[in-house]
Amino acid sequence: MLEKNIDSIVSANAKDLAKAANNPMLDRLILNEERIIAIADATRKIIDLPDILGNIDKMWQRPNGLKIGQQRVPLGLVGIIYEARPNVTVDAAVLCIKSGNACLLRGGSDAIYSNLELVRLMRLALKSVGLPAEAIEIISDPSRESATQMMKLNQYLDVLIPRGGAGLIKSVVQNATVPVIETGSGNCHIYIDEYADLEMGLDILFNAKTQRPSVCNACESLVVHSKVANEFLTQLAEQNTGIELRGDERTQAIIPCTPATDEDFYEEYNDLILSIKIVDGLDEAIDHINEHSTKHSESIVTKDYKNSQKFLQRINSAVVYINASTRFTDGYEFGFGAEIGISTQKLHARGPMGIEALTTTKYIVYGNGQIRK
Amino acid sequence: MLEKNIDSIVSANAKDLAKAANNPMLDRLILNEERIIAIADATRKIIDLPDILGNIDKMWQRPNGLKIGQQRVPLGLVGIIYEARPNVTVDAAVLCIKSGNACLLRGGSDAIYSNLELVRLMRLALKSVGLPAEAIEIISDPSRESATQMMKLNQYLDVLIPRGGAGLIKSVVQNATVPVIETGSGNCHIYIDEYADLEMGLDILFNAKTQRPSVCNACESLVVHSKVANEFLTQLAEQNTGIELRGDERTQAIIPCTPATDEDFYEEYNDLILSIKIVDGLDEAIDHINEHSTKHSESIVTKDYKNSQKFLQRINSAVVYINASTRFTDGYEFGFGAEIGISTQKLHARGPMGIEALTTTKYIVYGNGQIRK
Numbered sequence: 001m002l003e004k005n006i007d008s009i010v011s012a013n014a015k016d017l018a019k020a021a022n023n024p025m026l027d028r029l030i031l032n033e034e035r036i037i038a039i040a041d042a043t044r045k046i047i048d049l050p051d052i053l054g055n056i057d058k059m060w061q062r063p064n065g066l067k068i069g070q071q072r073v074p075l076g077l078v079g080i081i082y083e084a085r086p087n088v089t090v091d092a093a094v095l096c097i098k099s100g101n102a103c104l105l106r107g108g109s110d111a112i113y114s115n116l117e118l119v120r121l122m123r124l125a126l127k128s129v130g131l132p133a134e135a136i137e138i139i140s141d142p143s144r145e146s147a148t149q150m151m152k153l154n155q156y157l158d159v160l161i162p163r164g165g166a167g168l169i170k171s172v173v174q175n176a177t178v179p180v181i182e183t184g185s186g187n188c189h190i191y192i193d194e195y196a197d198l199e200m201g202l203d204i205l206f207n208a209k210t211q212r213p214s215v216c217n218a219c220e221s222l223v224v225h226s227k228v229a230n231e232f233l234t235q236l237a238e239q240n241t242g243i244e245l246r247g248d249e250r251t252q253a254i255i256p257c258t259p260a261t262d263e264d265f266y267e268e269y270n271d272l273i274l275s276i277k278i279v280d281g282l283d284e285a286i287d288h289i290n291e292h293s294t295k296h297s298e299s300i301v302t303k304d305y306k307n308s309q310k311f312l313q314r315i316n317s318a319v320v321y322i323n324a325s326t327r328f329t330d331g332y333e334f335g336f337g338a339e340i341g342i343s344t345q346k347l348h349a350r351g352p353m354g355i356e357a358l359t360t361t362k363y364i365v366y367g368n369g370q371i372r373k
Numbered sequence: 374m375l376e377k378n379i380d381s382i383v384s385a386n387a388k389d390l391a392k393a394a395n396n397p398m399l400d401r402l403i404l405n406e407e408r409i410i411a412i413a414d415a416t417r418k419i420i421d422l423p424d425i426l427g428n429i430d431k432m433w434q435r436p437n438g439l440k441i442g443q444q445r446v447p448l449g450l451v452g453i454i455y456e457a458r459p460n461v462t463v464d465a466a467v468l469c470i471k472s473g474n475a476c477l478l479r480g481g482s483d484a485i486y487s488n489l490e491l492v493r494l495m496r497l498a499l500k501s502v503g504l505p506a507e508a509i510e511i512i513s514d515p516s517r518e519s520a521t522q523m524m525k526l527n528q529y530l531d532v533l534i535p536r537g538g539a540g541l542i543k544s545v546v547q548n549a550t551v552p553v554i555e556t557g558s559g560n561c562h563i564y565i566d567e568y569a570d571l572e573m574g575l576d577i578l579f580n581a582k583t584q585r586p587s588v589c590n591a592c593e594s595l596v597v598h599s600k601v602a603n604e605f606l607t608q609l610a611e612q613n614t615g616i617e618l619r620g621d622e623r624t625q626a627i628i629p630c631t632p633a634t635d636e637d638f639y640e641e642y643n644d645l646i647l648s649i650k651i652v653d654g655l656d657e658a659i660d661h662i663n664e665h666s667t668k669h670s671e672s673i674v675t676k677d678y679k680n681s682q683k684f685l686q687r688i689n690s691a692v693v694y695i696n697a698s699t700r701f702t703d704g705y706e707f708g709f710g711a712e713i714g715i716s717t718q719k720l721h722a723r724g725p726m727g728i729e730a731l732t733t734t735k736y737i738v739y740g741n742g743q744i745r746k
Contacts, residue, residue, distance in 0.1 A: 062708055076689070076718050154546070154682045158719050173527070177547055200742045206742035295481060298376045312737045316449070324439060324740025333745070334736075335435055346448050346531050346733040348721040360719040364685045364708075367697025369573045371580035372706070 002040045002090070002118070003123035006033050012117035013086070020110055028085045029111055039087050043094050049337045052356060053100045056364075061370055067366040072359050074100030076158035079150055081106045081165035086114040092163070093122055094341050094353060096145045099358035102135040104157065106150055107140035116140060151176035158360075166268070181353070184344030186216035186296035187268045188326040189289045193282065193302035193313070194225035198232050200323060201301040207325040208299070209243060214270045216342060217297050217329040221265060221275045223285045230254055231280045233349070247276040263294045282307050286314045293317055295344050297326040318344055318351035374498035375413045375463070375491070379406050385490035386459070389525055401458045404487055408458035414459050416467050422710045426473045427730060429737075440739040445732050447473030453660045454479045454520055454545060456537035459487040465536070467686055468713050474510040478532065479523055479640060482515035484584045487552035489513060524549035531733075536714055539641070554726070557691075559589035559669035559701040560641045562662045562718030564656065564684070571605050574674040575695060577692035578609070580698040581672070582616060585645045590670050590702040594638060594648045596658045601649045603627055620649040630742035638665045655680050666690055668717050670699040691717055691724035 002009065013031040018337070020026055052072050059069035078101045080092045085182055089107055096103035107115040115138060123133035139146050151160060154177050161181050162172040190208055192201045196255035208219035224232055237245070259277065264275040265288075270272050279285045289298050299321035300311040308322045318354035319329045329352060331339025336354025343349045349357035375382065378561045386404040393399055425445050431444035451474045453465045462480055469476035479487040486595060488511060496506035512519050517563070524533060524545060532552050535545040539558045546555055563581055565574045581592035597605055600624070610628040612725040618630035619637050624727065637648040638661075662671050672694035681695045692702045704712025709727025716722045722730035 031561035062706070066701060068707060076602055093606070100398055174550055179718060181720070197742075203742065211745055272536065317735065319736040319738060321738045322740055324743040325745050328439060328738065328743065329736075333435070335433065335439060344553060347554070350733055351736045360723055362690065363692040363702075363724045365692060365697055365701065366693055367693045369570075369576065370697040370701065371576055372584055372698050372700035 001121050001128070002043070004170040005121050008037050009036055009114065009121070010119055012113040015109050015113040016086075020371040023110065025270065025348045029114070031114055032336040033088070039090050040145060043090060046094050046098050046338050049098065049355060052359065057361065064370050065368065066103055066370055069364045069366075070361045071364050072356075073362050075127055075358060075360050077102045077104060077156055078358060079104045079106070079153070079160040079178065081147055081162045081164075081168065082158065083168060084110045086118060086244070088163060089118045089138070092161075092271065092340070093119070095338055095355065096127070097131075097135060097359060098338075098356045101158075101358055102152070103137070104149055104153075105136070105138040107138065107142060112140075112142050113208055122230075131324065148175060149195075151178060153262045155177050161341060164305065164353055177333040179348075181341070181343055181348060183341030183353075184216065184296055185268045185294050186218070186326075186329075186342075186344075187220045187266065187292060187294045188217060188296055188329075189221045190219050190224055190326065191285045191289065191298070191300045191301055192222070192228060192232055193285075194227040195304035195307060196225075196228060196232075196301040197323075198228060198235065200240075201232060202235060204237075204299065204301055204323070204325050208327050209274055210241065210272065211325075211327055213215040213272050215327075216268070216270075217326050218270070219274070219299075219326055220267065220269050221277065221292065223277050223279055223288060224360045225285070226278050226280050230293050233276070244273045245276060246273060248278060251276045265373055268294065282310060286311065290314075290316050296342065297329040299324060299326050301354070318342070374494045375416070375669065377408055378494050378697060379409050382409055382490055382494070385486040388486040389459075391483050398481065402484055402487070404459055404526050408460070416463060417556075419467050419471050422728060425732065429492075430734060437743050438741065439605065439743055442737045442739075443734045445699065445729075446735050447693055448731060448733050450475045451530055451731060452479070452523055452526070452551065454528045454533065454535045456481045456525065456541060457483045459484040459491060461536060461646075462488045462491045462511070463531045463630060465534075465713065466492070468711055468731060469712075470499070470508060472728045474734045476510070477523070477526075478509070478511040479520055480511065480515060485513075485515050485536055491541070500577060520544075521548060524551060528739070530569065552622050554714070554716055555718040555720060557589065557669055557713030558641045559591070559668050559699075559702075559715075559717075560593045560639065560665060560667045561590060561669055562594045562596055562666055562671045562700075563592050564658045564671070564673045564698065565595070565597040566658075566673055566680050567600040568677035568680060569598075569601060569605075569674040570676055570696075571601060571608065574605060575608060575612075577674055577696070577698050577713065578674065579612075579614065581700050582647055583602050583614065583645065584698075586645050588700075589641070589643075590699050591643070592647070592672075592699050593640065593642055594650065594665065596650050596652055596661060598655075598658070599623070599651050599653050603636055606649070615644045615645055618649060619646060621651060624650040633687060641667065655683060663687075664691050669715065670694065670702040672697060672699050683707075691715070693726040704722050719733065723744065 055072045056069045071170040082088045119138040126131045157178045160178045162169045233254045246260040247257040295317045331352040331354045340353045429442045455461045492511040500506045530551045535542045606627045619633040620630040627664045667692045670692040704725040704727045713726045
């Protein structure tokens with residue numbers, strides 16, 4: 001349906017682009033033939049994922065003969081509040097439909113014409129296969145008031161998922177009375193242990209920092225053991241990677257770098273900037289990370305078995321790695337085949353969320369006349 | 374520790390009872406030797422439950438060799454806001470400790486002296502086995518302001534669980550910015566299908582309505598198919614059960630009863646009152662129940678296979694029964710060995726919540742130098 005209507009999408013998109021001539025985020029708004037085909041391809045991949053609805057995750061029998069099963073069912077009505085990128089409109093709606101949910105979308109005003117046209121086409125597609133068009137609804141008034149009202153629709157919405165920058169997410173968490181799944185910002189750490197393979201450490205650090213610096217699973221902060229700091233940091237500085245290094249005092253004594261402030265260690269740069277902290281042991285590294293991280297993804301580079309296990313055990317984040325890049329925190333990389341976001345909260349879903357995070361369970365109980373004594 | 378200090382608990386409790394001389398809920402406040410021993414026994418049962426912390430629920434390997442496991446870990450700091458009964462102080466704290474969490478308790482002002490003494494003793498017990506006493510904290514000022522402040526402690530609290538009446542729960546849902554698990558009120562339905570075994574139907578209805586009318590899994594509303602309404606309702610009326618029957622117009626034409634208002638069908642009586650609705654088919658029954666229920670527990674009584682499956686499939690509640698009493702919606706009856714409450718929301722936990730509902734997971738990833746391409 002999308003590929004057959006590229007012209008109508010592009011012309012709706014043109015109206016958004018005309019409004020946004022001076023918007024620095026302009027590129028994110030653009031829909032052209034290539035991007036529309038990519039969106040349609042992504043949709044087909046989601047359609048091809050296995051269906052999990054109706055599955056009985058487990059079932060057991062009680063001494064009184066009751067058989068109790070836990071069955072996977074849709075959440076119901078999923079609300080999604082998001083910002084400029086119009087591809088999120090299709091992605092979010094398709095994930096909701098695949099998981100058996102209806103959705104209420106509220107995109108940003110920048111992309112309103114594109115979003116309305118995409119929703120119109122998706123509703124036609126639903127109808128064409130005998131599904132109710134009403135399963136995808138979009139709020140046509142992208143004002144601040146409409147967002148605030150949406151956050152209080154407890155009677156209708158089963159969950160609200162914000163997708164966008166830190167400001168949007170904070171506003172939803174603060175104002176919503178509907179249950180929220182917080183998708184998160186990532187101040188991700190790489191810790192170079194005293195027993196690290198330093199070459200592997202450099203590879204992992206470069207990958208996590210530079211492969212795509214603007215995303216939430218990119219590394220923002222390097223923690224390095226004092227015993228290997230000299231060698232590791234010197235190699236890092238020699239490589240001229242274009243990364244701005246912001247080091248603590250001990251780092252400044254080893255390599256040329258910008259002095260790091262306290263705030264630097266809390267910062268998610270989403271840019272080619274790296275904060276650096278030198279520690280004297282694993283415990284100090286773990287404490288530093290748990291204090292400053294956003295509880296997204298952290299990785300230790302080490303050859304030591306005991307240290308690797310302690311790091312896994314004690315780091316309080318959604319995903320904890322041994323000897324791998326934090327960039328793998330992603331629904332596709334985890335093998336889920338899709339991703340609705342990465343949860344940094346602990347309730348319901350934590351880490352990359354695939355289709356299953358958009359479902360819930362209900363208990364089904366088979367009896368033959370049991371009453372409670 | 375509790376059984377060794379019965380005197381100090383009883384004397385703290387006496388101070389609460391002195392304040393509450395005219396309180397109609399007085400019985401719920403009382404702590405005597407028998408009740409304290411019962412609390413200690415319940416605590417030992419929770420201690421004996423299997424430990425689930427650290428379990429890897431699943432683990433898989435990706436084509437790039439990454440091994441990804443999902444490990445069960447504590448939530449962190451669990452907040453619990455509850456009302457008068459001081460036994461909840463012990464029960465909630467012990468469940469939190471068993472699941473590896475710290476807890477912040479906020480009980481009602483009625484039981485403040487009892488609660489403070491129980492917490493003092495539990496903290497001594499923690500210390501005596503080498504655990505930090507700070508893992509159990511109680512707010513000593515049981516004012517409305519302290520509750521409101523607690524609901525906004527996003528920086529510290531991982532989850533907030535209200536335990537108490539509908540007013541308390543509503544206030545928490547409306548005001549909390551911390552993630553909440555809503556434990557619920559129950560307007561539970563029994564549906565007597567046209568193919569029901571009527572004798573089984575009467576047994577189940579009586580059990581669900583009268584075995585303990587004050588609790589959330591008690592039946593509040595009977596829905597009966599018109600083809601069997603005459604026979605079933607006549608038998609019900611003849612039994613003189615002491616239940617006040619509130620029927621719709623068609624019911625009034627069959628048996629003597631109070632006329633039911635529209636509000637009756639939304640009501641959780643928690644008393645020996647039953648609303649009755651006659652329907653002409655299963656679809657009408659399902660629609661009526663989904664419209665009026667609090668999404669807690671509903672049961673169909675039928676001998677028909679197809680109707681039983683349709684009811685399971687289409688009823689939108691935490692627990693759906695075939696041929697059994699709704700009174701089984703309970704962590705102990707489900708075999709969980711404990712219960713922190715019954716969730717009527719869909720996120721994180723739905724239905725009876727045992728120890729597992731007080732935990733979350735984190736992903737642990739074993740690599741050997743993987744970087745993202």
